[in-house]
Amino acid sequence: MNLSDTPHRRYNPLTDEWVLVSPHRTARPWQGQVEKVIPDQRPAFDAACYLCPGVTRANGEINPAYTSTFVFPNDFAALLPDSPSATLADGLFQAHSERGICRVICFSPRHDLTLAEMEIPDIRLVVDLWASQFSELAAIDWIKHVEIFENRGAAMGASNPHPHGQIWANESIPTIVASEQRSQKAYFAQHQRPLLLDYVEQEVARNERVVYANEHWAAVVPFWAVWPYETMLLPRRAVSTLAELSEAERDSLADLLSHTLIRYDNLFQTSFPYTFGWHNAPCDGADYAHHVVHAHIYPPLLRSATVRKFMVGYEMLAQAQRDLTAETAAQRLRDLPSLHWTKAE
Amino acid sequence: MNLSDTPHRRYNPLTDEWVLVSPHRTARPWQGQVEKVIPDQRPAFDAACYLCPGVTRANGEINPAYTSTFVFPNDFAALLPDSPSATLADGLFQAHSERGICRVICFSPRHDLTLAEMEIPDIRLVVDLWASQFSELAAIDWIKHVEIFENRGAAMGASNPHPHGQIWANESIPTIVASEQRSQKAYFAQHQRPLLLDYVEQEVARNERVVYANEHWAAVVPFWAVWPYETMLLPRRAVSTLAELSEAERDSLADLLSHTLIRYDNLFQTSFPYTFGWHNAPCDGADYAHHVVHAHIYPPLLRSATVRKFMVGYEMLAQAQRDLTAETAAQRLRDLPSLHWTKAE
Ligand SMILES: O=P(O)(O)O[C@H]1O[C@H](CO)[C@@H](O)[C@H](O)[C@H]1O
Ligand SMILES: O=P(O)(O)O[C@H]1O[C@H](CO)[C@@H](O)[C@H](O)[C@H]1O
Numbered sequence: 001m002n003l004s005d006t007p008h009r010r011y012n013p014l015t016d017e018w019v020l021v022s023p024h025r026t027a028r029p030w031q032g033q034v035e036k037v038i039p040d041q042r043p044a045f046d047a048a049c050y051l052c053p054g055v056t057r058a059n060g061e062i063n064p065a066y067t068s069t070f071v072f073p074n075d076f077a078a079l080l081p082d083s084p085s086a087t088l089a090d091g092l093f094q095a096h097s098e099r100g101i102c103r104v105i106c107f108s109p110r111h112d113l114t115l116a117e118m119e120i121p122d123i124r125l126v127v128d129l130w131a132s133q134f135s136e137l138a139a140i141d142w143i144k145h146v147e148i149f150e151n152r153g154a155a156m157g158a159s160n161p162h163p164h165g166q167i168w169a170n171e172s173i174p175t176i177v178a179s180e181q182r183s184q185k186a187y188f189a190q191h192q193r194p195l196l197l198d199y200v201e202q203e204v205a206r207n208e209r210v211v212y213a214n215e216h217w218a219a220v221v222p223f224w225a226v227w228p229y230e231t232m233l234l235p236r237r238a239v240s241t242l243a244e245l246s247e248a249e250r251d252s253l254a255d256l257l258s259h260t261l262i263r264y265d266n267l268f269q270t271s272f273p274y275t276f277g278w279h280n281a282p283c284d285g286a287d288y289a290h291h292v293v294h295a296h297i298y299p300p301l302l303r304s305a306t307v308r309k310f311m312v313g314y315e316m317l318a319q320a321q322r323d324l325t326a327e328t329a330a331q332r333l334r335d336l337p338s339l340h341w342t343k344a345e
Numbered sequence: 346m347n348l349s350d351t352p353h354r355r356y357n358p359l360t361d362e363w364v365l366v367s368p369h370r371t372a373r374p375w376q377g378q379v380e381k382v383i384p385d386q387r388p389a390f391d392a393a394c395y396l397c398p399g400v401t402r403a404n405g406e407i408n409p410a411y412t413s414t415f416v417f418p419n420d421f422a423a424l425l426p427d428s429p430s431a432t433l434a435d436g437l438f439q440a441h442s443e444r445g446i447c448r449v450i451c452f453s454p455r456h457d458l459t460l461a462e463m464e465i466p467d468i469r470l471v472v473d474l475w476a477s478q479f480s481e482l483a484a485i486d487w488i489k490h491v492e493i494f495e496n497r498g499a500a501m502g503a504s505n506p507h508p509h510g511q512i513w514a515n516e517s518i519p520t521i522v523a524s525e526q527r528s529q530k531a532y533f534a535q536h537q538r539p540l541l542l543d544y545v546e547q548e549v550a551r552n553e554r555v556v557y558a559n560e561h562w563a564a565v566v567p568f569w570a571v572w573p574y575e576t577m578l579l580p581r582r583a584v585s586t587l588a589e590l591s592e593a594e595r596d597s598l599a600d601l602l603s604h605t606l607i608r609y610d611n612l613f614q615t616s617f618p619y620t621f622g623w624h625n626a627p628c629d630g631a632d633y634a635h636h637v638v639h640a641h642i643y644p645p646l647l648r649s650a651t652v653r654k655f656m657v658g659y660e661m662l663a664q665a666q667r668d669l670t671a672e673t674a675a676q677r678l679r680d681l682p683s684l685h686w687t688k689a690e
Contacts, residue, residue, distance in 0.1 A: 174664035
């Protein structure tokens with residue numbers, strides 16, 4: 001089947017959804033909204049930034065003079081640990097109270113950096129923080145899922161440019177996580193192998209959608225990618241949470257993150273906006289041999305630093321749609337240098 | 346259960362998904378991206394607009410001097426009617442060719458209007474066009490689903506402000522439509538009543554989330570709404586496609602559309618952006634007694650004409666989240682006047 005110029009749909013075996021691909025449509029002119037490019041000349045320290053070291057936050061607390069990473073409770077948490085338990089079960093009207101813990105994680109004291117601009121040893125400290133935060137929250141008996149993520153850039157709803165992410169830990173398993181679990185469980189029951197381990201091995205062997213790979217990890221534009229330059233970060237062995245990674249695997253992950261995020265920035269010579277997040281195994285005590293820990297990166301930009309893909313209309317009502325194929329996207333990213341464009345001579 | 350100030354999750358019986366509601370969080374300050382407010386002073390005719398009457402389009406065709414509505418094939422169609430049939434079935438790599446028809450539908454010759462600003466008799470002509478387009482496309486033997494939608498405003502990816510919508514008709518049933526079908530079928534099997542007929546009757550009786558209702562239709566902020574001011578437009582009898590609506594029901598729908606869309610514009614005194622679209626029954630010849638035709642309106646604005654809700658991070662990786670409750674949103678919309686703010690003295 002010719003995937004490079006016939007309209008087709010591809011199956012996402014992880015979520016049991018389809019994406020419509022219209023490769024013939026990449027030449028469509030764009031007359032719609034253009035994003036602002038915010039000139040990225042930030043100071044290394046900004047006294048008005050509530051994430052910088054030594055600054056007083058909204059609630060009166062003072063950030064420590066931290067020198068690597070820093071975690072604190074989200075001052076405007078969407079979830080609270082002490083909500084009273086309650087249920088509404090009235091036919092079509094079903095609701096449950098939901099407890100949770102929301103934290104903010106600063107990746108660096110430097111206000112002017114991004115993960116893409118940080119050195120690999122400093123990214124490694126972020127990997128360690130993700131892993132230790134996961135372990136700490138997963139150990140709380142009523143927490144069933146820990147979502148660790150980063151919204152990078154104003155176009156992706158980030159309200160502060162300081163390099164940081166968030167953690168939302170829940171007492172129930174969220175909808176998207178539950179659907180990935182269903183598929184992975186069914187695949188494991190049938191093949192006695194984790195779906196994502198088979199998947200990463202096949203992608204590495206085909207080498208068509210791999211953006212970058214090292215000994216322990218691969219960054220792949222998934223066959224079923226929805227966003228133009230969407231990628232998944234996959235370990236090359238069956239490991240279900242970040243906490244189980246070896247020292248060498250953590251170093252490899254820091255290397256992979258750097259090589260992948262630099263390519264994003266280099267693509268349109270901009271600080272590429274994205275949502276980035278981890279799917280660790282849920283922490284409800286069940287068996288997760290079918291689950292492979294992985295990250296999804298969902299970046300909105302399509303053609304330039306200012307023209308994004310809009311997931312609206314058909315996409316919100318019927319199914320996801322893309323023009324550029326996953327193979328073309330992977331090749332463009334793969335062919336870019338691993339040196340950040342602002343550092344190149 | 347107290348839904349107005351405890352964090353909780355609500356179940357969407359139509360898609361089998363949950364939404365997290367954080368009502369305590371509505372006071373959160375916003376320092377992120379603000380949308381551009383485009384001063385809406387457009388001429389009634391714009392020779393540079395490819396949707397205006399008499400204008401020459403990209404492909405050299407000349408639009409007729411139309412006086413009410415106008416339909417033409419999308420010059421940059423995502424789907425083509427003549428794609429060759431092909432299948433890829435290779436383990437985790439599954440794809441099918443997909444045929445389809447994409448059309449553009451102009452709601453009015455007037456470049457300067459929106460559905461919210463049009464008179465009810467003119468909106469009625471749009472209702473008739475939706476119904477006749479549905480019938481025409483559904484009659485094509487290989488078409489299985491007809492998606493009729495509108496992306497309104499630059500914030501929702503509209504590349505042209507001329508009042509218009511689109512139709513994407515497919516040879517397969519799209520993912521989101523399929524999930525609504527599964528739920529409606531299961532409910533019908535259990536209750537011998539359509540899910541959405543039971544739902545609209547209960548919402549009208551409770552009158553807590555109704556924005557506007559008339560003899561044949563109701564506009565409701567669904568109990569499980571994701572977007573801050575999301576609504577559903579529901580007929581008050583079991584009718585599965587727009588084509589089956591009586592004359593009186595079409596008049597009522599035009600009235601409902603006007604009253605609902607004017608309230609959106611009045612909320613923040615702006616031309617409210619949204620994605621709006623219909624879920625008619627699929628047209629594959631199966632029985633759709635379980636299906637009730639309905640529209641979803643997904644508007645992104647949250648607090649003002651410039652501050653929107655971002656569905657990013659936790660929402661993309663775990664599950665949808667909102668701050669404002671559906672009940673508060675419905676009350677705010679309901680309490681607004683039915684006269685468009687630009688026409689009020
Ligand atoms: O066809 P348009 O209006 O140019 O494009 C818009 O609607 C389409 C259908 O919802 C989307 O795929 C595009 O991302 C959006 O920008
Ligand atoms: O918490 P923040 O960064 O202010 O908010 C951002 O991330 C949240 C979690 O993904 C989203 O719910 C918000 O819509 C988004 O603006």
